[in-house]
Amino acid sequence: MWFEFKMAWRFLMSGKTQTLLILLGIIVGVTVQVFLGFLIQGLQQDLINQTVGTAPHVFILPEANAPRMLTEEESSYSRTITFSGKQTGLSRWRKLSSDVEEIDDVTAVSPTIVGSGFAFRGQKSLSTVMRGINFEQADNIYNIKENLLNTQTADLGGNNILIGSSLAQELELSPGDSLKLRTADGVTDSFFIAGIFDLGNKELNSSWVLMGLNRAATFLDMPNKISNIELQISDVFKSNQIASQIRRNNPRVKVESWQENNQQLLTALESQSSSSLVIQVFVMIAVTLGISSVLAVSVVQKSRQIGILKAMGTNRRRVGIIFLIQGAILGLTGALIGSMGGIGLSKLFVNVVRDETGSPLFPITINLNFILISIAVATLAGMIAALIPARNSAKLNPVEVIRNG
Amino acid sequence: MAKSLIEINNLVKVYGQEVKNKVLHSISLEIEKGEFVAIVGPSGSGKSTFLNLLGALDQATEGEIWINNQLISDLDDLELAKFRNQNLGFVFQFHHLLPEFTAKENVMIPDWIEYGAPTVDKKERAQKLLELVGLSDVTDKLITKLSGGQKQRVALARALMNKSPILLADEPTGNLDTATTEKIYNLLRDINQQLGTTFIIVTHNQDIAAKTDRIIRLVDGQIESDKVIEK
Incomplete structure (x- = not known):
């Protein structure tokens, strides 16, 4: 040559x-x-x-239940049936969390309790999404620590909460202030603002209130159960594959991937x-x-x-x-x-x-x-x-x- | 099996498919090792066609050419190329050197084709061949910088590079003046005598032809005469 x-x-x-x-x-x-x-x-x-990027790629949710009948009252003129639409939650979530952590591509696992409610200050009330999290685990997904505005520490012990920057602005709140929250079931309590975050998403900044997982369990009435487990994976385009794998091993839970939810x-x-x-x-x-x-x-x-x-x-x-x-x-x-x-x-x-x-x-x-x-x-x-x-x-x-x- | 270095039997060459033009008519001859042969004849007599067939550059329509006991028509393209490289040296009227290369590189090309990157020995051989043809001072010059006579001498050195036993030359002095022609002829003769190389030269030059060992005269594609020159 x-x-x-x-x-x-x-x-x-x-x-x-x-x-x-x-x-x-x-x-x-x-x-x-x-x-x-x-x-x-x-x-x-x-x-x-x-x-x-800073959102879960796979969600593990409880199987959606049909509304459950709670009571039935009958009179000669009427019949009243009361249903509960409340989800049952994930009960064996600790084992499920440690199982999914073993999957090679999974980089972050965050068990979460989610509930809706209101935040009050003076005459003002705003609807909020209350999220009970284990801070270290959730931080792996949402980069909360990096996005805290007024503090570098985020202690979610006791009644400490973190709130979004828009919510703080709207209610004129600063770290150190207290905030009254009420759940959809009418339970009300006062919380202490430990920090304010800006996650770069207006919707999250204006509605999210983060609290400790245990505090959320009592406040949102989810003892021994959580709403979902959120996962992040190394290759975002493997979310369908990972979701299928989890589904196969856990037929009694519902698993969703970001790819399924973002087809467009x-x-x-x-x-x-x-x-x-x-x-x-x-x-x-x-x-x-x-x-x-x-x-x-x-x-x-x-x-x-x-x-x-x-x-x-x-x-x-x-x-x-x-x-x-x-x-x-x-x-x-x-x-x-x-x-x-x-x-x-x-x-x-x-x-x-x-x-x-x-x-x-x-x-x-x-x-x-x-x-x-x-x-x-x-x-x-x-x-x-x-x-x-x-x-x-x-x-x-x-x-x-x-x-x- | 041929006994002579070159043996040609009933060689015919026809050009054209529909209109056939028979250029060579059943030529047969033998050439021995070390002979210095001139092929002469008028223009269109088939001299160059004959040389091309002998040089395995073209295919005969009929007949056989044996060179070094090898029937040329038995060889495929790969074998033919290798055969040409090892057995035949060419010197053409228009020197046909590669202008992209120096004199020394042009001399080495036949060796490159066969062996690839040159060894020190091969470089020395090319240098000696250029000295032999009197060009030791222009070895590293590009071909385009050389005169017509110098180019023709480089072509001669190239034809000798692979120690081919046969050297075919088509009007090698056709474009040169009388003095250079004389020099080139003497060079060819020296090489013939020193190395025993067989020379077959197509020429119009009667003086050159007269100095060879044998003159084969072609007329209308046939051998009109085949004379050995008495010295």
Whole structure:
């Protein structure tokens, strides 16, 4: 292969301007392809992060029960039946929690008690979602500690609670103040505000009240039971798979995944990926055609040399390989420089295009696998582009070339 | 099995599919090792066609060519390429060197084709061949920087690189002046005598032909005469 490589290299170097021009074409093509790939990946990653980055990916819930009849009163004129719509809750949740923690991809498990109610201050009352949590476990999912506004500690012992920033603003509350809460069942109690959080989500900031799991159990009347177990997993796109696995092992609970609950978002992401792929494919086709046309011209330009090489004992296959190597060199060099161009353009985009606060619109991560795939595809495209010129070169008759001088 | 270095039996070459043009008519001859043969004849007599067939660059329509006891028509493309590389050296009228390479690199190309990256020995051999043809001072110059005579001498050195037993030359001095022609001829003769290489030269130059060992005259694709020159 040394001989074929030497010939290919010299042929490329002998037409420097031509080689540089086609190389420039490949570089631009690969730069656009890599940049576009990173842009779409960054955009999608950002969307996914915003949607599920600090949210559970899988929920384990109690099986929804039909309303349960509590009492029946009958008179000669009427019949009154009272139903309870209250969920039964997860009873054997401790074992279930430790079981799901054993699953490889599960990164965080948070047993939670959820109840609705109201927060009062003076004349004002606002509806709230009261959540009983084990702080350390919930923090792994929601990054609460990082998002505390006025304190770095978050003690949820006793009657301590954490509330959302919008709720605090609305009720003009600060850490250290007390707040009266009332459940949907009418149970009322006063709590002490240990901290205020901003989770970057308006709905959560205006309604969530976090308290200790044990305090929620008594306040929301859920002794020995919890509302659900929330899970985060390492690969967010495995949520369906993990949900199925939990469902299989625990047929008496209901398991939901974020993918099942966000079908529209996933369809949008898929459409975005498809259109990005189509653009990238067309860019690569343009690059391939560019290489092919330049090499086709090169075969005509070098026909005399090819004839001489054949006369001196180079067989057809080896002559063809010389042009395949030229295609590979062009593709590989163009891809290497183009990838760097793509990375540079991505960095430039992150640094130049910013939102009102001066932060990047979304982060772009340099994906090494994507770069390697792009380089491999461009090199392969270069070789495919060289196939027809290589075949034509192999067909050249040395006698014709020698006769025509 | 052929007894001579080259044995040609009833060689016929026809060009064209619908309109057939018979260029060579049943040529038979034998050439021994170390002979210095001139092929002469008017334009269109089939000299170059004959040389191309002998050089395994083209296929005969009928007949046999045996070189070094090998029937050429038995070889496929891969074997033919290897056979050419190891047995035949070519010198063409238009030198046909590769302009992308230096004089020394051009000389080494037949070796590269067969063996790949050159060893020190091979580089030294190329250098010695260039010295043999009187070009020791231009070995690292690109072909485009050399004169016509120099190029032709590089082509000769290249033809000798793989120690081919047979050297085929088609009008090797066709584009050169008389003095350079004389030099090239003397060089060919020296190589023939020193290395025992068999030379078959197609030429219009009567003076050159007269200095060879044997003159084969082709007319209308047939051997009109085949004379051994008495020295």
